[in-house]
Amino acid sequence: MDTFKDIWIWFWIVIFGMAMIVGLIGGWSYILEKING
Secondary structure, rough: OHHHHHHHHHHHHHHHHHHHHHHHHHHHHHHHHHHOO
16 A cells, blocks of 8 residues: 555656646746747
């Protein structure tokens, strides 16, 4: 059960990490578009 809990924790860390990266990329492209456009 400990192993399963570790996998679950890492699963959420990866999901949140990916969401944050996508959000940062999306935010930056939006800001750059506003500056350039």
